[in-house]
Amino acid sequence: MKRVLTYGTYDLLHYGHIRLLKRARELGDYLIVAISTDEFNAIKGKKAYHDYGTRKEMLEAVRYVDLVIPEETWEQKINDVTKYQVDVVVMGSDWEGNEKFEALRDYCEVVYLDRTEGVSTSKIKKELNLQPPKDNVNQLPEEEK
16 A cells, blocks of 8 residues: 655645545545644644634545644654555655655655646735634634724
8 A cells, every 4th residue: 555645734625625635645545635724733833714623623524635634743644654664755846855845755655746827825815815713713804894
């Protein structure tokens, strides 16, 4: 069995995410997705619209995904590759050449896939004028007054 692993935040699941997951799954028989926890996102200076549990549940519902695990640190990648017997790590092409992933070449194959043009979580948040969650409840855009 060929195992594939990818990492990401996967906030506001969109067509670009689905396309990346589908192409990653096509590289093997079993797809593992490590999603950044809320605490790790804070370390990276990122704020997801949906909390970790919601993002995990959404990814578990995607037919290309076999297992969802937490990404809690930058340093866990080699451990993930060995623990889950990963053959291929797949990332978006914007990570190409990054030492965090290039270092995995001693343990497995590393593949970078092109991102889907014209779609990104940042763009969606901006265009929808999404407000950050309040009291752990996701909010609709505030009406203009």
